[in-house]
Amino acid sequence: MILTAMIILGVLVYIIGTVFYRGLPALTLDMVTKVPGGGFYLGKEGGVLNAIIGSLYIIFGALAISTVISVPLVMYINFYLPAKSLFASIIRFSLDILFGVPSIVYGAFGFALMIYLGIRASLLGGIITVAMLIMPLMMRSLDEVTRLLSRDLPDALLSLGATKYEMIKVILKQLIPGLITAILLAIGRGIGDAATVLFTAGYTDNIPDSLSSPAATLPLSIFFQLGSPVEEVQNRAYASAIILTVMILILSFSARYFSSKFSKHKI
Amino acid sequence: MRRLRVIKDKTARYLMVLIAIFTLLLLLVIGISLFLKAFPIMKEKNLWVLLSSSNWKPFKGDFGFLPFILSTLYVSLIAIIIALPFSILTSIYLNSYASRTVRRLFEPVIDLLSGIPPVIYGVWGTLTVVPLIAGKIAPRFVEFSTGYTVLAGGIVLAVMIIPLLISIMVEVFRSIPQAMTDASLSLGATKWQTVKKVILRKSFPGIIAAVVLALSRAFGETMAVLMVCGNITQIPHSVFDACYPLPALIANNYGEMLSMPSYESALMFSAFLLFIIVVLFNGLSRFTLNQIEKRYQFS
Numbered sequence: 001m002i003l004t005a006m007i008i009l010g011v012l013v014y015i016i017g018t019v020f021y022r023g024l025p026a027l028t029l030d031m032v033t034k035v036p037g038g039g040f041y042l043g044k045e046g047g048v049l050n051a052i053i054g055s056l057y058i059i060f061g062a063l064a065i066s067t068v069i070s071v072p073l074v075m076y077i078n079f080y081l082p083a084k085s086l087f088a089s090i091i092r093f094s095l096d097i098l099f100g101v102p103s104i105v106y107g108a109f110g111f112a113l114m115i116y117l118g119i120r121a122s123l124l125g126g127i128i129t130v131a132m133l134i135m136p137l138m139m140r141s142l143d144e145v146t147r148l149l150s151r152d153l154p155d156a157l158l159s160l161g162a163t164k165y166e167m168i169k170v171i172l173k174q175l176i177p178g179l180i181t182a183i184l185l186a187i188g189r190g191i192g193d194a195a196t197v198l199f200t201a202g203y204t205d206n207i208p209d210s211l212s213s214p215a216a217t218l219p220l221s222i223f224f225q226l227g228s229p230v231e232e233v234q235n236r237a238y239a240s241a242i243i244l245t246v247m248i249l250i251l252s253f254s255a256r257y258f259s260s261k262f263s264k265h266k267i
Numbered sequence: 268m269r270r271l272r273v274i275k276d277k278t279a280r281y282l283m284v285l286i287a288i289f290t291l292l293l294l295l296v297i298g299i300s301l302f303l304k305a306f307p308i309m310k311e312k313n314l315w316v317l318l319s320s321s322n323w324k325p326f327k328g329d330f331g332f333l334p335f336i337l338s339t340l341y342v343s344l345i346a347i348i349i350a351l352p353f354s355i356l357t358s359i360y361l362n363s364y365a366s367r368t369v370r371r372l373f374e375p376v377i378d379l380l381s382g383i384p385p386v387i388y389g390v391w392g393t394l395t396v397v398p399l400i401a402g403k404i405a406p407r408f409v410e411f412s413t414g415y416t417v418l419a420g421g422i423v424l425a426v427m428i429i430p431l432l433i434s435i436m437v438e439v440f441r442s443i444p445q446a447m448t449d450a451s452l453s454l455g456a457t458k459w460q461t462v463k464k465v466i467l468r469k470s471f472p473g474i475i476a477a478v479v480l481a482l483s484r485a486f487g488e489t490m491a492v493l494m495v496c497g498n499i500t501q502i503p504h505s506v507f508d509a510c511y512p513l514p515a516l517i518a519n520n521y522g523e524m525l526s527m528p529s530y531e532s533a534l535m536f537s538a539f540l541l542f543i544i545v546v547l548f549n550g551l552s553r554f555t556l557n558q559i560e561k562r563y564q565f566s
Contacts (some may be wrong), residue, residue: 087433132293
């Protein structure tokens with residue numbers, strides 16, 4: 001049993017190690033500061049700044065949408081509905097299912113939605129689709145933290161004559177570490193996913209300048225560079241993979257830090 | 268002043284109800300819109316023919332999904348077969364044997380494994396698993412293999428679903444009352460006997476639910492599998508054949524299908540198929556897991 005646990009640990013180290021080993025030689029400052037130049041996919045100069053910026057635009061856009069929807073929803077099912085409400089458990093159940101829906105299905109749905117609305121592959125399309133992808137995760141993880149919150153605080157606030165809306169504003173302050181953890185988890189899932197943005201955000205060598213222009217993303221950039229027969233371009237795919245992995249590592253550790261901070265101050 | 272507070276409160280409440288209904292509808296809307304998109308092809312062709320024919324010539328109007336469905340099944344099954352022993356043994360270890368410190372040290376490992384993006388798994392797969400199969404494993408069994416095979420897809424997927432399996436199984440094992448294991452131990456059973464006769468038996472439904480959940484995750488995984496499994500339309504006859512799972516089919520052909528309505532409808536049909544299977548599997552296993560959690564919360 002210790003052996004299997006060690007093997008799992010070993011595989012993790014192996015994965016990260018392989019990516020770093022192959023990518024580090026190709027990782028230059030140009031990679032993160034330049035957009036692809038002419039002939040980039042034939043091994044000429046340039047970097048993946050377009051994809052880094054594109055990924056960041058999409059994830060922050062998606063985050064804004066999904067936070068605005070998630071926070072009220074979680075407050076509603078926790079503080080407006082009665083403790084053992086059937087409606088709340090139905091919502092939680094459907095969130096669990098939504099969480100399991102594969103990202104390629106979100107991609108296909110987002111694409112169908114965009115055709116229906118007449119939007120072409122663009123930053124906006126990517127933002128909407130990724131927002132749908134990360135919403136269930138954000139809601140469920142925020143919900144878990146909110147359920148741990150002691151019921152005394154809301155009761156005290158209500159007995160002082162606060163309206164429920166005013167009560168929520170106070171409670172939200174208590175929930176900030178939990179919210180940050182939820183946001184970091186959502187970023188981690190959204191930023192690494194390629195299947196959702198494949199048809200909805202498109203791909204371009206430029207940094208998107210408006211919501212309706214297509215946007216490149218880091219995972220897709222890795223995928224396309226890896227498909228090139230030129231070895232230098234493949235090496236750059238590994239370098240881009242390092243950039244993505246480092247982003248995920250930072251996110252994961254800060255999520256852990258914030259969630260441990262939260263449990264320390266739990267009432 | 269007082270009025271304003273009440274109005275604010277009421278507006279907030281109605282907005283929240285709206286959002287709750289919207290979230291609830293999202294699942295339905297996704298299902299219905301995929302169904303509507305898939306409807307033309309289902310009307311045109313017999314559903315059974317679509318699912319059981321292996322004749323895939325989209326530009327002649329032949330859509331047989333059997334190779335893709337079988338590829339998806341094979342890859343996922345291999346992934347489960349590889350992942351299950353590792354996950355069960357590791358979860359037992361974490362639950363019954365490991366000290367608190369080891370358990371806490373292992374948490375970030377699981378977190379990281381589940382946080383690594385599919386594309387990175389794909390890169391790792393092409394760098395290590397594929398050459399390993401092509402160079403070392405396959406030559407022992409077959410004459411030639413490119414390495415981009417069912418087996419490669421299965422191995423990469425196995426690593427991807429292990430964190431999911433472990434985190435659910437640890438939860439399931441934890442839900443077994445301490446009194447039950449204590450009773451077994453005090454009767455003189457060894458730790459391993461307790462694990463085998465009490466913990467594993469008691470948590471059997473939970474383990475099944477975890478497996479089903481992991482299967483549905485494996486069905487839908489796109490990028491990583493697409494990068495290592497070869498993408499050749501055929502029914503794979505051995506684990507050293509290339510295969511072409513459903514999600515990869517959607518991802519690879521989305522660009523070119525717009526010119527043909529029936530092609531688009533066919534791809535949407537595969538998305539709909541995935542959606543239905545995943546929702547069913549997820550629904551069943553989440554339901555089981557919720558029941559387990561509830562049963563032990565109040566006992």
